[in-house]
Amino acid sequence: MTPTANGNERPEVLLLGFGGVGVIYSYILQKGGANVTAVCRSNYETVRENGIDIFSDKFGEHRGWRPTRVARSPEEVASISFDYIVCCFKCVPDVKPNSEVMRPFLEMNKRNNPARLPMVVLIQNGVDIEEEAHQALVQASDPLASCIVSAVSWIAVTLLGQGTRIEHGLMESLTVGLYPSPLDNPVPAPLAESLRTFVTLAENGGGDILATNDIESKRWHKIMWNISWGGVCLMSRRPVQELLQAETMPYTLGVVRGIMLEMIGIVRASGIGEERVSVSLIDQVVGMTMSATRAKIRVRRSPDVFLERHTKSYARPDFKPSILVDLENGRPMELEPIFLNMIRRARRLGVDTPRLDLIAAAAKPIQLELVRKQRGEDHAALILDEEAIYDANPNENFTGCAPTLSS
Amino acid sequence: MTPTANGNERPEVLLLGFGGVGVIYSYILQKGGANVTAVCRSNYETVRENGIDIFSDKFGEHRGWRPTRVARSPEEVASISFDYIVCCFKCVPDVKPNSEVMRPFLEMNKRNNPARLPMVVLIQNGVDIEEEAHQALVQASDPLASCIVSAVSWIAVTLLGQGTRIEHGLMESLTVGLYPSPLDNPVPAPLAESLRTFVTLAENGGGDILATNDIESKRWHKIMWNISWGGVCLMSRRPVQELLQAETMPYTLGVVRGIMLEMIGIVRASGIGEERVSVSLIDQVVGMTMSATRAKIRVRRSPDVFLERHTKSYARPDFKPSILVDLENGRPMELEPIFLNMIRRARRLGVDTPRLDLIAAAAKPIQLELVRKQRGEDHAALILDEEAIYDANPNENFTGCAPTLSS
Numbered sequence: 001m002t003p004t005a006n007g008n009e010r011p012e013v014l015l016l017g018f019g020g021v022g023v024i025y026s027y028i029l030q031k032g033g034a035n036v037t038a039v040c041r042s043n044y045e046t047v048r049e050n051g052i053d054i055f056s057d058k059f060g061e062h063r064g065w066r067p068t069r070v071a072r073s074p075e076e077v078a079s080i081s082f083d084y085i086v087c088c089f090k091c092v093p094d095v096k097p098n099s100e101v102m103r104p105f106l107e108m109n110k111r112n113n114p115a116r117l118p119m120v121v122l123i124q125n126g127v128d129i130e131e132e133a134h135q136a137l138v139q140a141s142d143p144l145a146s147c148i149v150s151a152v153s154w155i156a157v158t159l160l161g162q163g164t165r166i167e168h169g170l171m172e173s174l175t176v177g178l179y180p181s182p183l184d185n186p187v188p189a190p191l192a193e194s195l196r197t198f199v200t201l202a203e204n205g206g207g208d209i210l211a212t213n214d215i216e217s218k219r220w221h222k223i224m225w226n227i228s229w230g231g232v233c234l235m236s237r238r239p240v241q242e243l244l245q246a247e248t249m250p251y252t253l254g255v256v257r258g259i260m261l262e263m264i265g266i267v268r269a270s271g272i273g274e275e276r277v278s279v280s281l282i283d284q285v286v287g288m289t290m291s292a293t294r295a296k297i298r299v300r301r302s303p304d305v306f307l308e309r310h311t312k313s314y315a316r317p318d319f320k321p322s323i324l325v326d327l328e329n330g331r332p333m334e335l336e337p338i339f340l341n342m343i344r345r346a347r348r349l350g351v352d353t354p355r356l357d358l359i360a361a362a363a364k365p366i367q368l369e370l371v372r373k374q375r376g377e378d379h380a381a382l383i384l385d386e387e388a389i390y391d392a393n394p395n396e397n398f399t400g401c402a403p404t405l406s407s
Numbered sequence: 408m409t410p411t412a413n414g415n416e417r418p419e420v421l422l423l424g425f426g427g428v429g430v431i432y433s434y435i436l437q438k439g440g441a442n443v444t445a446v447c448r449s450n451y452e453t454v455r456e457n458g459i460d461i462f463s464d465k466f467g468e469h470r471g472w473r474p475t476r477v478a479r480s481p482e483e484v485a486s487i488s489f490d491y492i493v494c495c496f497k498c499v500p501d502v503k504p505n506s507e508v509m510r511p512f513l514e515m516n517k518r519n520n521p522a523r524l525p526m527v528v529l530i531q532n533g534v535d536i537e538e539e540a541h542q543a544l545v546q547a548s549d550p551l552a553s554c555i556v557s558a559v560s561w562i563a564v565t566l567l568g569q570g571t572r573i574e575h576g577l578m579e580s581l582t583v584g585l586y587p588s589p590l591d592n593p594v595p596a597p598l599a600e601s602l603r604t605f606v607t608l609a610e611n612g613g614g615d616i617l618a619t620n621d622i623e624s625k626r627w628h629k630i631m632w633n634i635s636w637g638g639v640c641l642m643s644r645r646p647v648q649e650l651l652q653a654e655t656m657p658y659t660l661g662v663v664r665g666i667m668l669e670m671i672g673i674v675r676a677s678g679i680g681e682e683r684v685s686v687s688l689i690d691q692v693v694g695m696t697m698s699a700t701r702a703k704i705r706v707r708r709s710p711d712v713f714l715e716r717h718t719k720s721y722a723r724p725d726f727k728p729s730i731l732v733d734l735e736n737g738r739p740m741e742l743e744p745i746f747l748n749m750i751r752r753a754r755r756l757g758v759d760t761p762r763l764d765l766i767a768a769a770a771k772p773i774q775l776e777l778v779r780k781q782r783g784e785d786h787a788a789l790i791l792d793e794e795a796i797y798d799a800n801p802n803e804n805f806t807g808c809a810p811t812l813s814s
Contacts, residue, residue, distance in 0.1 A: 298800075
C-alpha cells in the first residue's frame with residue numbers, strides 16, 4: 001500500500017451522508033483497513049454515544065458499531081488529511097449541488113495538506129451527476145480534489161430507529177470507475193494507484209467491488225429500473241406489487257417497457273452502442289420484476305401454458321422505490337439525477353421522451369414545494385408570485401412538445 | 408307540446424344522480440314545465456324533509472327547493488310513466504354499467520306503459536359512453552328505451568353540506584344530440600319531436616341548450632381539457648394553479664399539448680376531420696388555462712415583451728379536476744369514460760398514445776382498489792391472489808408497448 005496522505009498505514013476516509021448506505025460503506029472500508037470519519041447530521045448525538053446497530057445478512061450483527069470518528073463540521077476534522085471523500089448523501093442539486101456539500105470539508109482539507117488532494121467517490125443514484133463536482137472541484141483554477149470516482153451500488157438497506165439501527169439483506173455490490181470514463185485511454189498512474197487502494201480496502205472489508213473503465217454504462221444499467229418501474233410507482237403512489245396484479249399488468253407492462261425504450265433511444269443517440277448498453281437489458285429488468293407477481297402468467301393463448309413463477313423471490317408486498325418513499329415523507333426527491341438529467345440529455349440530442357416528460361411534469365410541482373419547504377421559503381406565496389417570468393420560447397421548454405403562442 | 412306519456416300537460420322526468428349537476432338540471436327542467444322525480448341516495452332524507460338550498464349566480468337563490476318527487480327505489484315510482492330518464496350520475500362502468508343503473512327503473516316503467524318508451528339522456532363525462540346503454544336498452548330484443556340522447560354539459564357546481572346545498576356560478580350550457588350522431592341523416596320524426604320538447608323544457612327553464620346532429624364531436628371538445636390539464640393534475644395530485652408557475656410551466660405545457668395531440672391522432676384515425684374537431688382547439692384550451700397563471704409570460708427572447716394576462720379570469724388557486732377530487736375522497740374515478748375508452752379506440756385504430764398510456768398505468772392500480780372497496784372486496788388479499796391469470800399475449804395488453812416473453 002502506498003503512503004497515505006497522513007503518512008500512516010491506514011488511509012483516511014471522510015464519509016458524508018451517514019444513512020443506510022453510508023453506514024454499510026463505512027463498515028466495509030473501516031474493516032478493510034481505513035480510518036472512517038463519518039459526518040452525521042440528525043443522528044450525531046446517538047451515534048457518538050451509542051454507536052449504531054448493524055443487522056446485516058451479509059456482514060453479520062454488530063451492535064453499537066462505531067466509525068473511527070463522528071463529526072458534524074469541517075472544523076472538527078481540521079487536523080486530518082483525507083485520502084478519500086465518499087459521498088453517500090442524496091443527490092438533490094436543486095437543494096444544494098454536490099460540490100457545495102463537500103466544499104467546506106475539502107477546503108479545510110486543502111488548508112491542512114495542499115500537496116495531496118483527496119479522491120472524491122460518488123456513491124449516488126442517477127446519470128450525469130459527476131460533471132458538476134468535476135467542474136467545481138477538479139477542473140477549477142484552485143482544485144480541491146484529485147479526481148471524481150463514480151460508483152454504482154446495488155444495495156437495499158433500511159435505516160430504522162431514528163438513525164440508530166440499520167437492516168440489510170444479502171445484496172451488496174459496488175462498481176467504481178474514474179469520471180470521465182477512460183474507456184480505452186490510459187489512466188494516470190497516481191489515480192490508478194489510488195483507485196486500486198480503494199478497491200483493496202473494500203475487498204478486505206468483505207464488499208463486492210468491481211472497477212471498470214466504463215462506469216457510465218453501469219449507471220445506465222442501474223437507472224433503468226428506477227425510471228421505469230420506479231417511475232410508474234411514483235405516478236401511482238403504490239408499491240411495486242400493485243403494478244403486478246393480473247388486472248394491472250395489461251396497463252403497466254407496456255408503459256414500463258416504453259419508458260425503457262425511451263432511455264435506450266437516449267443512450268444510442270449519445271453514441272453508446274449495444275456492446276456497452278444492450279437492449280436485452282429491457283427484457284431482463286422487466287422479467288426480473290415480473291417474476292415477483294403472484295399472478296399466473298399465461299404465455300400463449302393456450303389455456304394451459306404458464307410462465308414459471310419465481311416463488312422464492314417474491315418481493316415484499318409493500319416495497320416502494322426510494323423516490324416514492326421520499327415523496328411520502330415530504331423530503332425532496334432525487335428528481336434531477338434520476339429523471340431530469342436524462343431528459344436534458346434527450347432534448348440536447350433531439351430524442352423524444354413522452355413518458356419521461358409526463359413523469360417530470362407531474363413530479364416537478366411536488367418537488368418545487370418540497371425544495372421550497374427545505375429552504376424555508378413560503379410555497380403558497382410563491383405559487384401566486386406575479387413577478388415570476390415564464391419564457392414561452394420553445395427553447396426554454398424542458399419537455400418535447402412546446403406551446404404555440406402568437407408572438 | 409305533444410301529448411306526454413301520462414297524457415297530461417307536464418312531461419315526466421326521472422332524474423338519476425342528484426348531485427350538483429343533477430340538482431341544476433332538475434331545477435331547469437322543472438321550471439321549464441316538467442315534473443321531475445329525483446332519485447336520491449345518501450341525501451334522500453334531508454332532501455325530502457328540507458329540500459335543497461340552491462345558490463347560483465345564474466339561476467338565483469332558492470332555499471329548500473324541491474323536485475316534484477323524491478324517490479329511492481323503482482317501486483316508489485311504479486305508477487308514473489316517464490318521458491325522459493336523465494342520467495347525471497357518474498359513469499363508472501367498472502363499478503356498474505350505465506344500463507344496470509337504469510334498468511330497474513326502466514323495467515318498472517315499461518310494465519306500467521309498454522306502448523311508450525322513454526328517451527334516455529346521458530349528461531355524463533367522457534367519450535364512447537353511449538354504446539353500452541344503446542346496446543342494452545335500445546337495441547335489445549326487448550327494448551326499454553326509445554333512444555339514447557348524448558349530452559355534454561359545461562358547468563361547475565359544488566355539492567356542499569352533505570348534499571343539502573349547492574353552489575354554482577354563471578357557467579351552464581348543455582349540448583344534446585341523438586346517439587349515434589345522425590350527421591346528415593334524417594332523424595325519425597317521433598324522436599326529433601321528443602328531443603325538441605326536451606330542448607324547449609330546458610330553454611323555458613332558463614338553461615342554455617343547443618341540439619346538434621354531431622354530439623360526438625362535442626364530446627371530443629369537452630374531454631380535451633380533462634385528459635390533458637386534468638391528466639397532469641391527476642398524476643401530480645396538485646391543483647391546476649401549481650402547473651402554472653413560472654418554474655413548472657416549462658415542464659407541464661409541452662406535456663399538456665402532447666396529450667392533446669395524441670387525442671387529435673385518435674380523432675383523425677376515427678375519420679373525424681378538421682371541420683368537426685379542429686386542431687386549433689389545442690391552442691384554445693392551452694391558452695384559456697394558461698391565462699390563469701400569475702406569472703408573466705415572455706413571448707420572445709426580448710426582455711420586455713409579455714403576453715397579456717387575463718387577470719379577471721384567475722382560477723381559484725385550489726381548483727382541481729373532479730377526477731382528482733374523487734381520488735382524494737376515495738371514490739371510484741371516471742377512469743373508463745375519460746381515459747380508457749379513448750385508449751381502447753387508439754389501440755383499435757393503431758394510434759400510439761404514450762402519455763395517455765402512462766396515466767392509465769398509474770391510475771389503474773388505484774382505481775382497482777377504489778372499485779374493490781366499493782364492491783366490499785378485500786383489496787389486500789386480491790393483490791396476492793395466486794390464481795389470477797395474466798395473458799402475456801400482446802393482444803391482451805391495453806397499452807401500446809407489449810412485453811416480450813419467450814413462449
